[in-house]
Amino acid sequence: MLPLTSRTPEEVIFHRGDVPVTVRRFLAEVASLAARLPEDGPVLNFCADRYLALLSFAAALSRGHVTLLSADRTPQRLADIARLHGARYALSDTEVALPLPVLAPEAEAGAAAPNPAIPAAMVAAIAFTSGSTGEPRPHAKPWGALVAGARAAAERFAVTPGTSIVGTVPAQHMYGFETTLLLPLQGAGAGHAGAVFYPSDVAEALAAVPAPRLLVTTPLQLRALLGTGIALPAVSAIISATAPLADSLAAEAEAAFGAPVLEIYGATEAGSIASRRTLEGEAWSPYPGVAFAIGENRAEVTVPGLPAPVPLSDVLEAAGGDRFRLVGRQGDMVKLAGKRASLAGLGKILSDVEGVREAMFLAPEDLDHNPRARLAAFVVAPGMSATSVVAALRGRVEPAFLPRPVVMLDELPRDEVGKVQHKDLAGLAWRRS
Amino acid sequence: MTTTLSLEAEVAKLIVEALHLETAPEEIDPEAPLFGEGLGLDSIDALEIALAVSKRYGFQLRSDDERNHRIFASLRALAAHIEKNRTG
Numbered sequence: 001m002l003p004l005t006s007r008t009p010e011e012v013i014f015h016r017g018d019v020p021v022t023v024r025r026f027l028a029e030v031a032s033l034a035a036r037l038p039e040d041g042p043v044l045n046f047c048a049d050r051y052l053a054l055l056s057f058a059a060a061l062s063r064g065h066v067t068l069l070s071a072d073r074t075p076q077r078l079a080d081i082a083r084l085h086g087a088r089y090a091l092s093d094t095e096v097a098l099p100l101p102v103l104a105p106e107a108e109a110g111a112a113a114p115n116p117a118i119p120a121a122m123v124a125a126i127a128f129t130s131g132s133t134g135e136p137r138p139h140a141k142p143w144g145a146l147v148a149g150a151r152a153a154a155e156r157f158a159v160t161p162g163t164s165i166v167g168t169v170p171a172q173h174m175y176g177f178e179t180t181l182l183l184p185l186q187g188a189g190a191g192h193a194g195a196v197f198y199p200s201d202v203a204e205a206l207a208a209v210p211a212p213r214l215l216v217t218t219p220l221q222l223r224a225l226l227g228t229g230i231a232l233p234a235v236s237a238i239i240s241a242t243a244p245l246a247d248s249l250a251a252e253a254e255a256a257f258g259a260p261v262l263e264i265y266g267a268t269e270a271g272s273i274a275s276r277r278t279l280e281g282e283a284w285s286p287y288p289g290v291a292f293a294i295g296e297n298r299a300e301v302t303v304p305g306l307p308a309p310v311p312l313s314d315v316l317e318a319a320g321g322d323r324f325r326l327v328g329r330q331g332d333m334v335k336l337a338g339k340r341a342s343l344a345g346l347g348k349i350l351s352d353v354e355g356v357r358e359a360m361f362l363a364p365e366d367l368d369h370n371p372r373a374r375l376a377a378f379v380v381a382p383g384m385s386a387t388s389v390v391a392a393l394r395g396r397v398e399p400a401f402l403p404r405p406v407v408m409l410d411e412l413p414r415d416e417v418g419k420v421q422h423k424d425l426a427g428l429a430w431r432r433s
Numbered sequence: 434m435t436t437t438l439s440l441e442a443e444v445a446k447l448i449v450e451a452l453h454l455e456t457a458p459e460e461i462d463p464e465a466p467l468f469g470e471g472l473g474l475d476s477i478d479a480l481e482i483a484l485a486v487s488k489r490y491g492f493q494l495r496s497d498d499e500r501n502h503r504i505f506a507s508l509r510a511l512a513a514h515i516e517k518n519r520t521g
Contacts, residue, residue, distance in 0.1 A: 074469075197476075198483050200493035224480040228487040337477055372481060374453070386455040390473065399475040404453055 001117040002147050004030070004058055005185050011161050012190040014051045015209050016107075020190070021051065024112065026058075031113030033059035033105055037089075041065025042126070044082050044090040044098075046073050046172060047105065051193035053171035054181045056091035056105045057125065061143070062116040067125045069177060070136075071170040076395070081128060081136050120144030120305070127174045129268045129340060139174075139269045145305025147186045149178055149271045152287040152304075154187025156275055157214070157237065157262065163189040164209035167216040168196045173338060174268040175241045179216045189214065197221075199228045212236035218338070219245045220371035222253050222261075235259045240278075241266060242338040244326060246369045250278035265326070270303050270310040274324070283319040284326070294318050297330070313340060334363045334375065337400035346375070346401055353392040356381040358412055361403060362422060364430055376429035377403030380411055405429055441512040448508070451485040452478050463509040479505065491521030 007013055009024040021029075033055055037043070043060045045067045047053035057067050070081050075096050081087065082100055090102040118124070124143040128136040153159070165183060169176030184191045196205045202225060206213050215238045217225075222240060225232070226249070235257055240250075241264040250261040265284050266272040273292075274284040286292055289304040299316040300309040315327040329335070332343040343361045350359040358380040367373045379389050386406035393402055413424040445458035448467075452474070461472060468474045474482075482505075483494040494504065504514040 195496045197496045198480070198494050199487070200495045204495075220477060220480060224484050227484045228493060230487075230493065337475070372477060387460075390455065394473055399473065400477065402473060402475075404455070406455055 002120050002143060003115045003117055004062060005115055006147075006151070006187070007161075007185075013184050014054065014191045014193055015164065016051050016193045018208065021107075025109055026055070027113045027115055028109040028111065029055055029107045030058045030062060030116075032108045032110035034062045035110075036103075037063055037065065038101070040088050042068050042085060042087050044068045044070060044078060044087040044092075044100070046070050046078060046090065046092045046094070046096070048073075048171075048195060049093050049193050050167065050171045050180055050191055052091075052093050052105045052107070054185065054191065055107055057181065058185070059105070060091070061118055061122075061124050064122070066123050069125055069127045069172040069174075071173040071176070077136070084136065085126065085138060118143045120147070125177070127177070127268045141271070142305050142307070145271065145303060146178070146182055148289060148304040149287070150182040150186035152289060153179065153183055153264075153272060154189070156287055157239065159183065159188040159214065160212065161188050162210070162212070163236065164192060164206075164211070164213045165189045165216060166192040166196060166202065166205045166209060166213060168202060168221045169216060169218060169242070169338075174271060175264065175266060175338070176216070178266075178272050179239065179241075179264070199225045199230045203230050203232050206233045206235065214239065218242045218371070219249060220337070222249060223371050226252050226256060232257055237262055239264060241272070243335060243371065244368055245278050247278060249371075254279060267310070267312060267314075270301050270306070270312070273301050273303060282325050283323040286322050286324075292316065292322070292324055294324060299324075334367060336367070336373075336375070337398075339398050339400055341398065341401050343375070346377075346397060349396050350377060350379065350389070350393060350403075353381075353389070353396075355384050356389070356392075360412065360420065360425075362425055362429065364426075374404040375401060376425075377406045378409055378412060378425050378428070379406060380409055384408070440516055441508060444512045444515060445508055447485055447489060448472075448482060451481050461508050463512075464507050466507060467505045467511065474505075482511075486515060489521070490515050490519040492518045 007023045011023050012020040013023050013026050014021040043065050045056050060067050091105050122143050123140045125141045126138045167180035180191055192205050192209050213235045215235050237259050238261045253261045262277050264272045265274040273290045274286045276284045291302045293300050294316045300311045302309045313330045313333050316324045317327045319325045347360040360378050362376050364373050389406050407428050413421045445461045449458045487493050
């Protein structure tokens with residue numbers, strides 16, 4: 001059994017606006033929400049407010065209900081997850097019409113409540129990846145694995161109890177869930193509750209919480225922060241994940257914000273498993289307790305609390321000691337906006353569109369280092385326009401994978417043996433940049 | 434109002450250029466949603482637009498309480514928001 005929180009009663013676990021929420025108050029609010037929940041889970045949690053997301057997760061957990069995490073708040077996606085995984089109700093602070101009861105979590109402190117003990121092997125949450133077919137694939141997270149991950153992160157980043165954690169990543173994305181909810185719950189630090197997305201939001205959120213401050217973000221948002229030239233209150237560190245950060249961006253951020261830029265390596269299947277300081281080199285150090293087995297073209301990772309080693313979709317290379325380098329991705333997998341897909345899989349979906357004779361997707365060479373990079377599609381579809389191709393794909397693939405540009409062709413360029421010439425295609429798509 | 438109309442055209446051009454869209458600026462329906470079903474933009478684009486707007490018009494976009502940004506409801510709404518807040 002592991003307690004719901006490892007923090008002591010008087011510690012601050014979250015900041016809601018200018019109200020600091022102590023662990024004592026949090027536990028009382030958890031108990032009063034838990035008492036209002038329906039008899040059975042699972043529960044779909046898509047709260048936008050980070051504190052309400054944590055409160056909802058904790059209340060459900062204390063009742064033995066599994067939380068389904070969806071960072072995607074489109075009704076279609078939520079309904080799919082609810083249907084495929086038998087959600088009995090949802091907890092959300094935003095209204096979405098769904099074929100199940102949607103309850104608004106409220107932070108009401110009742111009587112003082114104990115710190116519930118949760119079985120380590122209980123599946124506490126299920127996170128989802130989408131793959132190229134769009135069908136959500138579940139990844140179960142036992143409570144023990146989540147606790148171990150949060151404690152490892154607190155140790156790795158030397159987070160002190162009084163550190164304020166401001167995140168720009170959705171609370172239901174695995175990285176956001178671990179780093180902005182579980183870190184305060186089971187590691188250290190106090191979360192920031194409000195919505196943070198634009199550079200100006202980041203500056204305001206940081207200004208609203210006490211120092212030291214930790215910013216949890218992505219390469220895309222770091223680039224926007226630097227691009228707008230906005231001034232930030234002092235931060236003690238910046239953590240980035242979802243895609244490798246280019247050295248140049250990390251260097252610029254360290255100079256502009258006067259703090260180390262650290263990166264987390266992870267996957268929805270395994271959680272956060274390694275970290276590095278970008279400017280110290282490309283090698284990653286595994287989290288405490290995490291072990292990598294690196295093969296020729298295949299790597300897997302053993303994570304404390306997960307029942308079996310997890311295969312990774314990246315190709316890794318040993319870098320001395322227990323450290324490793326990221327070499328590339330397995331096969332034709334690509335990653336955009338924190339989501340993975342296979343180029344062939346996307347090409348197949350596009351080829352199946354009515355009116356399309358032949359199609360393929362390509363990724364630009366800088367996909368992994370250019371936060372704003374997009375995939376290109378090459379389409380043979382007499383009578384269709386690029387706009388109608390994109391319209392047909394919408395709803396069938398994740399928005400991040402919608403191609404830009406779409407190059408309409410009379411035929412795909414092939415060599416004498418009929419092999420499609422990727423180089424020629426790349427020239428057509430990206431000649432302008 | 435002619436200023437609003439020309440600003441709308443200017444913002445349409447800014448969006449198409451910043452995002453490398455397939456659509457021509459004049460093809461953007463000023464009343465259609467920019468995200469989801471309309472022009473089909475996503476959160477990556479929202480940041481890109483925020484960046485372009487801060488450079489061109491000298492002010493920062495910010496989140497409303499909801500992620501459902503009212504100012505991105507349409508090209509017209511965005512242009513009106515820029516008109517009201519621009520410093521450059």
